[in-house]
Amino acid sequence: MPIARPEPQNARVIAHVDMDCFYVQVEQRKNPELRGLPTAVVQYNSWKGGGLIAVGYEARKFGVKRSMRGDEAKRICPNIQLIQVPVARGKADLNLYRNAGSEVVSILATKGRCERASIDEVYLDLTDAAEMMLSETPPEVLEEIDEEVLKSHVLGLHVEGNEREENVREWLHRSDADHQDKLLACGAIIVAQLRMKVLYETKFTCSAGIAHNKMLAKLASAMHKPAQQTVVPSSSVKDLLASLPVKKMKQLGGKLGSSLQIDLGVNTVGDLLQFSQEKLQEHYGVNTGTWLWNISRGISGDAVVDRLLPKSHGCGKTFPGPQALKTIASVENWVNQLCDELSERIQSDLDQNRRIAHTLTLHARAFKENDMEPHRKFPSKSCPLRYGTSKIQEAAVKLFDSGLRDFLGSQHIGWGITSLSIAASKISDLPQGTCSILKFLQGKIPSSTSLSGAGEFHKESFPLSSTDDVQSKGCTVMDQEVKQKALASEAASNDIDIKFQAKPLKRIGSMVVKTKDVGKSSILKFFQSSNSSFHTMNQACERSSLDQASSSSFPECEEHSDLEQIDEQVGFSEGHIDSDGHHNQTRNGYTWGINMENIDPSVLDELPMEIQREIQEWFHPPKRANTTRRGSSIVHYFSPVKKG
Numbered sequence: 001m002p003i004a005r006p007e008p009q010n011a012r013v014i015a016h017v018d019m020d021c022f023y024v025q026v027e028q029r030k031n032p033e034l035r036g037l038p039t040a041v042v043q044y045n046s047w048k049g050g051g052l053i054a055v056g057y058e059a060r061k062f063g064v065k066r067s068m069r070g071d072e073a074k075r076i077c078p079n080i081q082l083i084q085v086p087v088a089r090g091k092a093d094l095n096l097y098r099n100a101g102s103e104v105v106s107i108l109a110t111k112g113r114c115e116r117a118s119i120d121e122v123y124l125d126l127t128d129a130a131e132m133m134l135s136e137t138p139p140e141v142l143e144e145i146d147e148e149v150l151k152s153h154v155l156g157l158h159v160e161g162n163e164r165e166e167n168v169r170e171w172l173h174r175s176d177a178d179h180q181d182k183l184l185a186c187g188a189i190i191v192a193q194l195r196m197k198v199l200y201e202t203k204f205t206c207s208a209g210i211a212h213n214k215m216l217a218k219l220a221s222a223m224h225k226p227a228q229q230t231v232v233p234s235s236s237v238k239d240l241l242a243s244l245p246v247k248k249m250k251q252l253g254g255k256l257g258s259s260l261q262i263d264l265g266v267n268t269v270g271d272l273l274q275f276s277q278e279k280l281q282e283h284y285g286v287n288t289g290t291w292l293w294n295i296s297r298g299i300s301g302d303a304v305v306d307r308l309l310p311k312s313h314g315c316g317k318t319f320p321g322p323q324a325l326k327t328i329a330s331v332e333n334w335v336n337q338l339c340d341e342l343s344e345r346i347q348s349d350l351d352q353n354r355r356i357a358h359t360l361t362l363h364a365r366a367f368k369e370n371d372m373e374p375h376r377k378f379p380s381k382s383c384p385l386r387y388g389t390s391k392i393q394e395a396a397v398k399l400f401d402s403g404l405r406d407f408l409g410s411q412h413i414g415w416g417i418t419s420l421s422i423a424a425s426k427i428s429d430l431p432q433g434t435c436s437i438l439k440f441l442q443g444k445i446p447s448s449t450s451l452s453g454a455g456e457f458h459k460e461s462f463p464l465s466s467t468d469d470v471q472s473k474g475c476t477v478m479d480q481e482v483k484q485k486a487l488a489s490e491a492a493s494n495d496i497d498i499k500f501q502a503k504p505l506k507r508i509g510s511m512v513v514k515t516k517d518v519g520k521s522s523i524l525k526f527f528q529s530s531n532s533s534f535h536t537m538n539q540a541c542e543r544s545s546l547d548q549a550s551s552s553s554f555p556e557c558e559e560h561s562d563l564e565q566i567d568e569q570v571g572f573s574e575g576h577i578d579s580d581g582h583h584n585q586t587r588n589g590y591t592w593g594i595n596m597e598n599i600d601p602s603v604l605d606e607l608p609m610e611i612q613r614e615i616q617e618w619f620h621p622p623k624r625a626n627t628t629r630r631g632s633s634i635v636h637y638f639s640p641v642k643k644g
């Protein structure tokens with residue numbers, strides 16, 4: 001359910017940055033010979049050439065779309081390069097893409113609060129950076145403005161042919177603009193520089209929207225792709241929303257949007273303006289009614305949450321058509337494999353980021369033969385999560401059994417499973433150091449939701465709940481101290497200085513100078529020099545915002561196997577990453593007078609993993625002292641996920 005939040009009083013600058021055809025770019029960086037060629041990434045399964053999950057812009061010119069299968073794509077674009085997603089455990093292995101996304105996040109996070117919203121998109125709150133720039137080096141005093149900034153699309157700005165860049169320059173320079181627009185102008189400069197930094201350091205292009213809230217920034221980032229940015233001045237909000245079909249607005253793609261169309265005859269977000277707040281509240285309740293009233297005016301107070309790490313971990317697999325699983329044994333086999341992967345990922349999150357997931361959830365899609373109740377869906381089930389692969393497997397199988405019982409009800413008929421996914425959510429930071437043991441022993445880490453729980457899977461102490469019961473708890477924040485150090489060192493190591501503190505004109509200029517060797521500062525030029533086809537895609541492939549505004553679901557994705565898909569089902573917000581962090585345990589010299597031999601190993605086994613590890617370390621200190629942080633750059637948080 002959307003939540004109505006008033007806009008804060010102070011003007012904000014929010015950016016939404018979205019990578020362009022992300023998996024394709026990752027594959028093209030891995031194999032540069034693919035650059036400039038029509039390319040798509042396909043699911044590994046070979047039926048009709050596999051399902052396309054990412055399509056490069058060169059291929060889009062031929063009409064290739066994500067909903068197609070490889071064979072069809074080949075028919076309309078015979079030269080298309082179809083790259084298979086890496087496979088592990090018989091399913092897509094997205095680590096390559098997750099890690100690539102993390103590289104980008106580590107750069108974007110250097111300029112303000114950063115919320116990683118999915119594998120390839122982030123929100124940035126650039127208010128402070130923009131305010132600082134405005135007070136020290138406002139755009140109106142800049143003599144030289146980077147070409148990438150001048151290429152910005154400013155909604156509502158009258159542009160004709162070659163005058164565009166000149167008009168954008170004037171808009172940026174306006175001394176009579178209101179404070180909000182001046183901040184947005186600063187935001188446009190900062191974002192252009194961040195995008196260029198991303199390009200030069202990772203070789204990936206991205207597109208961005210810059211506005212005064214998340215909702216508008218997200219709409220704008222999709223309006224001009226690839227490798228472009230769009231600014232939404234407040235004066236253009238009304239026009240933007242007037243023509244935006246309700247279904248394209250985030251949160252309105254489903255039942256609420258349909259109800260607006262059918263019950264109120266509303267087709268565009270702007271159409272909502274004709275209804276009073278009271279009327280909307282009458283129809284949809286106070287919260288949703290207020291939210292609708294707000295969004296029709298472009299009001300959205302959602303804050304950018306400081307989150308560089310995923311809110312949950314998930315993995316899944318689909319079994320289309322004849323591949324449907326029809327026996328308990330085959331389901332168990334797949335549940336075990338998914339749990340194996342999930343266990344590895346949450347363990348890695350624990351080791352590297354000191355974070356614990358508390359809830360395990362299983363989702364499935366199923367059908368019944370000769371179904372008398374076709375409306376009944378396989379219910380999602382969740383329970384407290386205990387660490388250790390076998391424990392997770394055991395719990396997940398029980399969740400499945402419980403779901404199947406509910407799904408079949410009293411009917412004794414054949415069934416099939418067409419998709420399975422499991423997720424670990426409600427992730428929180430681990431308490432620091434050995435005090436976690438004390439807290440655990442004092443019951444401060446609630447054992448009912450802890451890593452071990454009471455050991456046995458009793459229905460009373462380990463209740464199965466439907467997913468509706470699982471509340472999204474919002475973000476988990478990275479260890480602040482570690483993060484600040486990382487940010488500080490990241491800032492210190494910036495090749496491109498984008499602080500705008502001293503010698504402002506030169507700084508802008510210096511960036512141009514520093515990037516000269518790859519073409520005069522424009523991201524598109526970067527590609528022109530190495531790849532001519534990228535140039536033309538600029539015009540050919542502009543998409544309307546409408547394409548993207550509701551693109552957070554993965555409808556045709558056979559096995560996106562990550563959280564967009566799972567979170568959709570659980571009702572969580574988007575977000576999935578795997579990132580390295582750092583595990584820096586302090587042992588406060590406790591010995592507790594315990595001899596390891598005196599501890600019953602089975603008791604030890606039942607303790608949470610991190611406590612087991614602490615105890616192990618008292619008795620068997622690691623050979624290499626682990627008291628310093630692993631690397632000082634934020635990039636170290638996102639080094640590749642360790643493989644089993």
Ligand code: TTP
Pocket residue numbers: 018019020021022023024053054055119120225226551553554555556557559560
């Ligand atoms: P998107 O950001 O939706 O799309 P994109 O980056 O490929 O292209 P665009 O330039 O239009 O933004 O998705 C990011 C990646 O997520 C995409 O490259 C592949 C993956 N993905 C799936 O695996 N399945 C899906 O259904 C979708 C939508 C994306």
